[in-house]
Amino acid sequence: MDAARQRWIEAHPYLAPVARLDEAVAAALDAAGPAPAVAEPDLAAYVADYHEGVPLLHSEAAALDLAPAVSGLLGELVARLAADERLPEKLREGCRAEAAAWAADPARRLATARWALSTGEEGAPPAQPGLVLFLAWRAAARALAPVVATFAGQRDEARWGHGYCPTCGAVPMNAWLVPGEGVREKQLACGCCGTRWAFQRIGCPHCGEGESNKLSILEVEGEGGLRLDVCDACKGYVKTWAGEGDPSLLLADWTTLHLDVLAKERGYERKGVSLYEL
Numbered sequence: 643m644d645a646a647r648q649r650w651i652e653a654h655p656y657l658a659p660v661a662r663l664d665e666a667v668a669a670a671l672d673a674a675g676p677a678p679a680v681a682e683p684d685l686a687a688y689v690a691d692y693h694e695g696v697p698l699l700h701s702e703a704a705a706l707d708l709a710p711a712v713s714g715l716l717g718e719l720v721a722r723l724a725a726d727e728r729l730p731e732k733l734r735e736g737c738r739a740e741a742a743a744w745a746a747d748p749a750r751r752l753a754t755a756r757w758a759l760s761t762g763e764e765g766a767p768p769a770q771p772g773l774v775l776f777l778a779w780r781a782a783a784r785a786l787a788p789v790v791a792t793f794a795g796q797r798d799e800a801r802w803g804h805g806y807c808p809t810c811g812a813v814p815m816n817a818w819l820v821p822g823e824g825v826r827e828k829q830l831a832c833g834c835c836g837t838r839w840a841f842q843r844i845g846c847p848h849c850g851e852g853e854s855n856k857l858s859i860l861e862v863e864g865e866g867g868l869r870l871d872v873c874d875a876c877k878g879y880v881k882t883w884a885g886e887g888d889p890s891l892l893l894a895d896w897t898t899l900h901l902d903v904l905a906k907e908r909g910y911e912r913k914g915v916s917l918y919e920l
């Protein structure tokens with residue numbers, strides 16, 4: 643574990659169980675070997691959809707089918723996590739239950755992957771919806787990483803500007819003020835696939851509100867540059883990090899779950915996808 647991560651968990655001991663789960667999933671994905679190759683999407687054919695605001699994974703023109711790769715990784719993940727004695731018994735039991743359902747009906751695992759990738763919009767939910775959604779998106783992020791990198795290098799960032807992920811369409815819960823001279827660029831960070839994209843500095847990604855009297859900042863004491871950007875038009879919020887250093891730690895939704903509790907206490911609602919309702 644790197645030092646920054648260790649310090650963060652020591653300062654927030656209630657995050658230790660979710661940190662252990664995060665590590666167990668990463669280790670299981672590593673042990674499963676290289677993620678199954680995902681065919682390169684047709685980015686040239688996708689441009690028109692991009693300009694219309696259609697995320698890459700939702701575009702028929704892009705023809706990117708992630709479900710077979712995610713289905714394969716899901717099978718590996720449930721088998722490995724079920725055997726991991728560091729994890730809570732309830733979670734291991736959930737993994738065993740899904741593994742048994744898929745062993746009896748192999749087509750069901752692929753259908754479950756499609757359900758998770760549509761964040762529950764298409765098809766019937768599995769027996770353990772929270773667990774499967776979490777595992778499927780961890781698998782998807784791993785399989786998609788090369789595509790996310792290529793897409794970041796090729797898309798016209800200024801043409802997006804939407805408050806949802808250009809890759810997978812998820813609503814973000816985290817943002818980052820990119821370090822630099824002068825006014826810092828704001829990027830939203832997807833908690834599902836890991837894409838980061840530029841967004842207007844002042845504005846609510848959930849409802850589009852841009853009037854500054856409806857938008858405010860709740861500073862969080864002693865949290866190394868973390869704050870809540872809240873919107874009184876829709877009661878949504880974004881956990882925004884303005885610190886320096888490696889963003890991957892503090893832009894991972896799970897490392898700031900305590901800020902969701904704080905936001906709820908103040909009367910704000912979590913609008914983004916929750917992968918940690920296990």
Ligand SMILES: [Zn+2]
Pocket residue numbers: 807808809810811812832833834835836837
């Ligand atoms: Zn995404």
Ligand SMILES: [Zn+2]
Pocket residue numbers: 846847848849850851873874875876877878
């Ligand atoms: Zn809003």
